[in-house]
Amino acid sequence: MRKHTIIEHRTFKQILQYRPVVTSEADRNRLKMTMLRSIIHAIGEKWARMKDETKSALEYLCFLSIERGFVYAGSKHVSERYDIDSSTVRRYIAFLEKKGVIKRLWRSSTKHNGRGKAVIFLTAHPYFEKYYYFFFLHEQAHAQTHAQAEIVENDRNIETSDEQKESVPYITPDFNYKKGNNHLNVNHSSNKGTFVKFVSKEVNRIVAHIFDAETLKKAWDRVTLAFKKAVKVFGNVFSNDDRKKVAIATFVSLKHYFMQRRGKMLADEICALAYSIAHKQFGQMKRERQPEIVETVEQKPVRTEALPDWFDSYIQSFNAYCENIKKEQEEKVTQDEIEELRKRLAQYA
Numbered sequence: 495m496r497k498h499t500i501i502e503h504r505t506f507k508q509i510l511q512y513r514p515v516v517t518s519e520a521d522r523n524r525l526k527m528t529m530l531r532s533i534i535h536a537i538g539e540k541w542a543r544m545k546d547e548t549k550s551a552l553e554y555l556c557f558l559s560i561e562r563g564f565v566y567a568g569s570k571h572v573s574e575r576y577d578i579d580s581s582t583v584r585r586y587i588a589f590l591e592k593k594g595v596i597k598r599l600w601r602s603s604t605k606h607n608g609r610g611k612a613v614i615f616l617t618a619h620p621y622f623e624k625y626y627y628f629f630f631l632h633e634q635a636h637a638q639t640h641a642q643a644e645i646v647e648n649d650r651n652i653e654t655s656d657e658q659k660e661s662v663p664y665i666t667p668d669f670n671y672k673k674g675n676n677h678l679n680v681n682h683s684s685n686k687g688t689f690v691k692f693v694s695k696e697v698n699r700i701v702a703h704i705f706d707a708e709t710l711k712k713a714w715d716r717v718t719l720a721f722k723k724a725v726k727v728f729g730n731v732f733s734n735d736d737r738k739k740v741a742i743a744t745f746v747s748l749k750h751y752f753m754q755r756r757g758k759m760l761a762d763e764i765c766a767l768a769y770s771i772a773h774k775q776f777g778q779m780k781r782e783r784q785p786e787i788v789e790t791v792e793q794k795p796v797r798t799e800a801l802p803d804w805f806d807s808y809i810q811s812f813n814a815y816c817e818n819i820k821k822e823q824e825e826k827v828t829q830d831e832i833e834e835l836r837k838r839l840a841q842y843a
Contacts, residue, residue, distance in 0.1 A: 499599050514561035548582060566611060596617065690711055709764055740776060
C-alpha cells in the first residue's frame with residue numbers, strides 16, 4: 495500500500511459535491527460531538543491536561559468535517575486561528591492517525607507533479623465507509639486507479655439507479671460548474687492564506703483564514719447587491735469608494751460576530767447578515783450626507799419703485815377704517831336691543 499496516496503484534482507472536486515450528511519443544527523452538533531469523543535478517547539487522560547487552545551483546535555477540525563467527513567485546512571491555518579504552534583497541530587494529527595481516528599491523503603499539487611496539501615478524513619464520520627472503499631481498501635500498486643474507475647462508473651449510473659442514489663451521497667455536478675465555482679478565481683498562498691479575486695484586498699485581509707473562498711465571494715456579492723439597491727432607491731449618490739468603505743465595515747462586523755459564535759455559522763447566515771449590515775450602512779450614510787430639508791415660505795419680492803405722495807395718507811386712513819370696523823364687530827349687543835329685535839320678528843310670524 496502506498497505511504498502517500500494522492501487524490502487527483504477531478505476526484506477531489508467530485509467528493510466536494512457530496513451531499514451534507516446532516517442539515518439541522520441539532521444533528522450537526524451531535525455529529526461533531528461524536529467525532530470529538532473519538533479524539534478524546536484516543537488521547538485519554540492527557541486530554542484533561544491539554545491547553546484550551548489545543549482542545550479548540552481539535553474541535554475546529556471536527557467542526558469543518560461535519561458535512562462531508564473530511565477537512566483540508568492546513569496546520570498553519572488552524573494554529574494561527576487559535577494562537578498555538580503549527581508543530582503542535584501536526585504532532586496531534588500524526589498521533590491520531592496512528593490511533594486510527596483519522597486517515598490522511600494528499601491532494602495533487604498545482605505547481606508540480608508531487609503531492610500538495612493534506613486531506614484529513616475522520617473515521618467516526620458516516621461517509622468514511624465510502625472513502626475507505628475508494629481510497630484505503632485496495633493494497634495493490636494501482637489502488638487509486640481502481641478507485642477512480644469505481645467513481646466514474648458511479649457517475650454514469652447515478653441518474654438511472656435509485657438504489658445507487660441512496661448508497662452514494664453524490665450530487666450530479668452542474669455543467670456550469672466552472673462559471674460559478676469561486677475556487678477558480680482564487681490565488682492560494684501558504685503565507686497570505688486564501689485571496690479571492692474581484693474582492694477588495696482589505697476585505698481579503700480582514701477575513702483571512704476565517705471564511706472559505708466560496709463564502710467570502712457570496713458575502714461580497716450580497717454587499718454589492720445592497721449597494722445596487724441603495725443606488726436604485728436613493729439615487730446616484732454613492733460611489734465605488736463608498737461601497738468599499740461599507741464593505742470593510744460590514745466584514746469587520748461579520749468577523750466579530752463569527753468569532754463570538756465560535757465559527758458556528760452557516761454560509762446562508764453569513765450572507766444574510768452581510769446584506770443586512772450593508773443595507774443599514776448605506777441608509778445611515780445617506781442620512782448623514784443629506785439631512786432633512788426644512789420647508790421655508792418663499793417671500794415675494796418687494797417693489798422699490800417711487801410711490802406717489804398721497805399713497806402714505808391713503809394707507810393711514812385705510813388702516814384707521816379697518817380698526818373702526820374691527821371695534822364695531824367686537825362690541826357686544828345689549829339686552830334691550832335683543833328684546834326689540836325679538837318684537838320686530840314676532841310681527842312677521
